Amino acid sequence: MNAFDQILNRKESGSVKWDFMQQKLGLAGTDLLPMWVSDYDFKAPKVVLDALQQRIEHGIFGYAERDDAYYQATIDWYQNQHDTHVKREWITTVHGVLPGLAMALQMLTDKGDGIVMQSPGYGSFRKIIEFNDRVVVENPLTETEGEYQLDFDHLETCFANGAKAMIFCNPHNPTGRVWSESEITKVAELCEQYQVWLLSDEIWGDLVVGDAQYYSALRLPRNLTKRLIVATAASKTFGLSSLRISNFMIPDESLRAQFTRRLDAHGMDVFNSLSMSAATLAYQECSGWLTELKDYLRANITKLELFVQTQLPKVKFVSPQAGYLVWLDCRALNLTDTELEQKFVEAGLVPSMGIGFGKEGSGFVRLNLGCPVGTLDQALVRIKQALS
Numbered sequence: 001m002n003a004f005d006q007i008l009n010r011k012e013s014g015s016v017k018w019d020f021m022q023q024k025l026g027l028a029g030t031d032l033l034p035m036w037v038s039d040y041d042f043k044a045p046k047v048v049l050d051a052l053q054q055r056i057e058h059g060i061f062g063y064a065e066r067d068d069a070y071y072q073a074t075i076d077w078y079q080n081q082h083d084t085h086v087k088r089e090w091i092t093t094v095h096g097v098l099p100g101l102a103m104a105l106q107m108l109t110d111k112g113d114g115i116v117m118q119s120p121g122y123g124s125f126r127k128i129i130e131f132n133d134r135v136v137v138e139n140p141l142t143e144t145e146g147e148y149q150l151d152f153d154h155l156e157t158c159f160a161n162g163a164k165a166m167i168f169c170n171p172h173n174p175t176g177r178v179w180s181e182s183e184i185t186k187v188a189e190l191c192e193q194y195q196v197w198l199l200s201d202e203i204w205g206d207l208v209v210g211d212a213q214y215y216s217a218l219r220l221p222r223n224l225t226k227r228l229i230v231a232t233a234a235s236k237t238f239g240l241s242s243l244r245i246s247n248f249m250i251p252d253e254s255l256r257a258q259f260t261r262r263l264d265a266h267g268m269d270v271f272n273s274l275s276m277s278a279a280t281l282a283y284q285e286c287s288g289w290l291t292e293l294k295d296y297l298r299a300n301i302t303k304l305e306l307f308v309q310t311q312l313p314k315v316k317f318v319s320p321q322a323g324y325l326v327w328l329d330c331r332a333l334n335l336t337d338t339e340l341e342q343k344f345v346e347a348g349l350v351p352s353m354g355i356g357f358g359k360e361g362s363g364f365v366r367l368n369l370g371c372p373v374g375t376l377d378q379a380l381v382r383i384k385q386a387l388s
């Protein structure tokens, strides 16, 4: 039996996905199967658990800093996995990607400024833009037959109209699109031309499951990285989200100094010793685990794809190039988003509703396949009940 096959009980573990689903989504009902929040129902790799255990046995949790092993493991990971050369001094560490992005927005832009994001796009980007009194400027992706593309003409108009920053998601949540080197270069060139700050969220970069190649914006030539901040994390990759750790990599020296000062201003210059041990060991020793995991995720994705093709002819499957989130186009069912959600909940399954990703997501749902195949089998019965 594959280790990922094991169905683990996550109830009563403080899990947002399992324990707080009704409360957070305002849903009634019991025996709901959660396929919303993007985290795994798998254990973290054993070497990571051993490292955490060892650190706990040490027993002292005084103030901690990142050591040489932490930096080197991070640098080696990007070099070996992604052919990306990261200099040690570029690395700043934040307690999560969203907090770091919010801080960068506060630092680089003013209240009322326009911040570009793609639509459909990750709902929490919208939240950090709006809760910081900035304005979301949508750059809708174009879609033909499930293929998503950036609309560069519209993007240029957003910049020409005065947007100050852009949150770029590569690979993209929710469509799973991996942007190419030429697309990323074009985005960065436009940012440079219009003096727009480029915040590239690359949290999904380790999880490419298709043939596409993840290209980090850190590989861009230096004339295109003066306004660039890249967010990366071991958290999504290795199932460590609640350990709250991410790295913000900033090639430009003065931008980096500004960001570091901002972290200091918030007292965020002390680090979590458990998170650092976990991230270090994950990067040092878990490339094999990740390869096996991606095979497993690919099999889950293929299973759902075949199911949709054979059982749900009106539903279109958008095949993710990265990640374990599947974007299902249910528009041909002619249901409102409320009706669509109701059908799922009545069938006992909780997806992320596409409308939560912006109006371009209306009629879609996003399903999280980061689960054992046995859980997916239960879900298929419920998906069929909801959609046929």
Ligand SMILES: Cc1ncc(COP(=O)(O)O)c(C=O)c1O
Binding pocket: 038, 095, 096, 097, 098, 099, 122, 169, 173, 201, 203, 233, 235, 241, 245, 246
């Ligand atoms: C694109 C993207 N960025 C950031 C996050 C959250 O990152 P963190 O938990 O480190 O704040 C997620 C989580 O799903 C995500 O999909």
